[in-house]
Amino acid sequence: KAGVTQTPRYLIKTRGQQVTLSCSPISGHRSVSWYQQTPGQGLQFLFEYFSETQRNKGNFPGRFSGRQFSNSRSEMNVSTLELGDSALYLCASSPQGSYEQYFGPGTRLTVT
């Protein structure tokens, strides 16, 4: 089976812009979670989607949003980018009934 894929892998944006990141989970996985990883904070949970519904949300401002499509693919959007949003954004999928997470390679976002 193909692993979790994320596009794009690298992105450079300017403050104030918005960005959309995409994640395709492993085939058959219906749960998709998003994380932000920075050197100082480690992995911070953003949100989780299951069957197109947001099941949980971390402590991030409303500028961070996401959605999941009927084919389980997920997108994450960040509006009004700030310098502090520079990070590695990771997507992970899980098979139903399992608590193992399978991560993608991440999208490295740099905000200038």
Next chain:
Amino acid sequence: SQKIEQNSEALNIQEGKTATLTCNYTNYSPAYLQWYRQDPGRGPVFLLLIRENEKEKRKERLKVTFDTTLKQSLFHITASQPADSATYLCALYNSGTYKYIFGTGTRLKVLA
């Protein structure tokens, strides 16, 4: 608030020795505890999951223990190899909130 602590300092160990990494948590009663490996510039890779009612889990050269009284997990790599050099992350899962919380990781370097 819920907190996970892993040794932030890097752990250097000689090849062939057993590496032991620690994960401590507070204000939390996780149903599951997981360990992941992360290489630079890549997403974490799932290694092992241990349930709250399990004391120990093994997989090849890896062993995880889970002490819910001490609120601690130990992760052991026996007969360590330079290829084991990576950052190891501990994660707790709360099945009630569908939320994972990750530690900041411990960097392991196995010296040849």
